[in-house]
Amino acid sequence: MSKREAPALEPPTDIPAMEDPHTAAAFRSVRTPLLGLPAAAMALGIPAVTLGLAGAGWVLVALLGIAALAFLLAAVLTFVMIGSWVGPAAKLLRTQSWREATVKVYRPGKGLPKSKLAVKDGDKTINLVANALPWAAQQVLARTGRIWLVGPDDRGNAAIRSTGLALPLGQAKMTTEKVAAGYEINVVQDDPVRVPIAASDAVLAHTTATPRKRSRTDVVLPALLMVFALVMVFDLFSRDLRADQAPLVIGVLVGTAAIAGLLAWRIAKLRHWSTVDKLLAVGPWKSVPVSVHGEALKCAGRAVTLRKGAKELRANAVATGQLWIAGQPRGTVAVGLPGYPFLSVAEFED
Template identity: 25%
Template sequence: MLAQPWRRRPATVAAAGEIAAFDRVIVFDEDRSLMLRGTLPDVPSLLLHHQELFLVGPDEKGRALIRVAGLCQIFPMKVDAREARPKEREPGLPGHPPHARGFRRLRRGAHGWLYAVATGAVGAVVMLLGLWPLSPLALVVGGVLLTLAALTTPAAVQLSRYYSQATAAADAATGWTSLPITLFPWEPTNVVAGLVQLPGRTVLIQFPLPNLDVIANIADTGTIWIWGNPADVVAVGAPQLPVLTVGVLQADRDKPPEEPQPWLLRGNDPGLREIPALRR
């Protein structure tokens, strides 16, 4: 299907029925209406706002692919024969706050250090159990877990501190602040960073654990949306986008550090991310 051209079509979200195991969307494809179902964790609010999507298919087996402006992911869908009515749109309020899911992700990140500590604790227990009776395998496994915990704990603690500060700033915020930004060209292993134009000065911003959708929106629009007022650590997102990520502002710098990004964080770099549907 990916060899076919994408078709831009009007669409909306279907009202939830009695069984809400899947999200459903209604696509108005030329002279017919298509009901498609799939798992769409971040799509409904954006689709209700844009009232359109990009479609490939469906094929002879009823399979289709969709994309929605603002998100980088391709979503696999299936034709659904059941009827449904369109979901009512929420009134477009200025300064609409981020989705609750974005706040939950920030709060989970604030406790990320617990995973590293738990890994070390499990490793210590496995090593102790391997001492009597003596078990070389248990000693090796416990040692690997302890080493992994020792390597990841410093970065995990620093990230948790950033997320905790961003969570506190987001909880106290009441509206969006939009500012011009210029992202630095991405280079392998380096942190994602850019220059933000604050009133009267330019500051460096770094994204220690960047979200691909947020970074893509920033790169496309040249605008950064901060939930709240600029501070040392901020929650960054975009109106209607149900995601928040962390940005660290540094007023005394005008370019990112030369040292490479910690290896623990490199796997989340937008330059290394692929779309699963394209990979298959």
């Protein structure tokens, strides 16, 4: 393990890949859209057709039809992307163990975003293309130079995985193209463990840039709607209301309450990211030893509570016995894994 890399969860290599719970969960999440999207399209499309034949209002029929068509298109696109891979991958994952190899990652060519991988598996090189490989996963593979795979089978299908659950399961297919003739992707940060403050972690900053920006912009529309709703409420109650206007009053109040709830939710997200930004600026990444006690994590006898959305960080902490935090292990801290796209907040018991 390089001193520049934080220890991270690695897949087991002594059991069939599907017996690993992280692999099994990732495979279920890949397979679910193949079943769920067509089911959703039917659930919306059948009522749309039924209501249309019954002469129901065209607005309702149109809304149901458009929603059904959206799900149908998503189902077709999903099937085109992974439909022919899921079956062979399931067989490979049930019959083969993950095996480690070295990898170099090359830039995608024109057309669909297919990353190119030159995998050194023992004494042979396997050229693979991977569909829609996330940017963060590309960075982890390129930076560590490590990959795990099962396959390829006789049709070239393979499954891949990285360290630390940055890529818990990826689709890949063997190609005859000499991928090494292309351009290797640039590793944006060679030593994420040594950044001066956790906020300087390039992979984490890139991954969180969009939700951080949206937390600010998403407040604008609900705030404007809230101002408009309050004006309406004030104007309504400044008039002499009649008994037959009760439904109008109830509708305005319910709508105002809904807008207030949306605004409160968006403000909570904005405050969350403001807090996280401050926690990440406290100091560099620091690893602290943790132990597992049932469902609880403990550090030096103190309970550590990870907030929701931290399952990958918990899995890595359980596997390595280390939890990476920004600053010192007390109070509320930012939690991550240097060079990986995971971020949460933890509470250290006093």
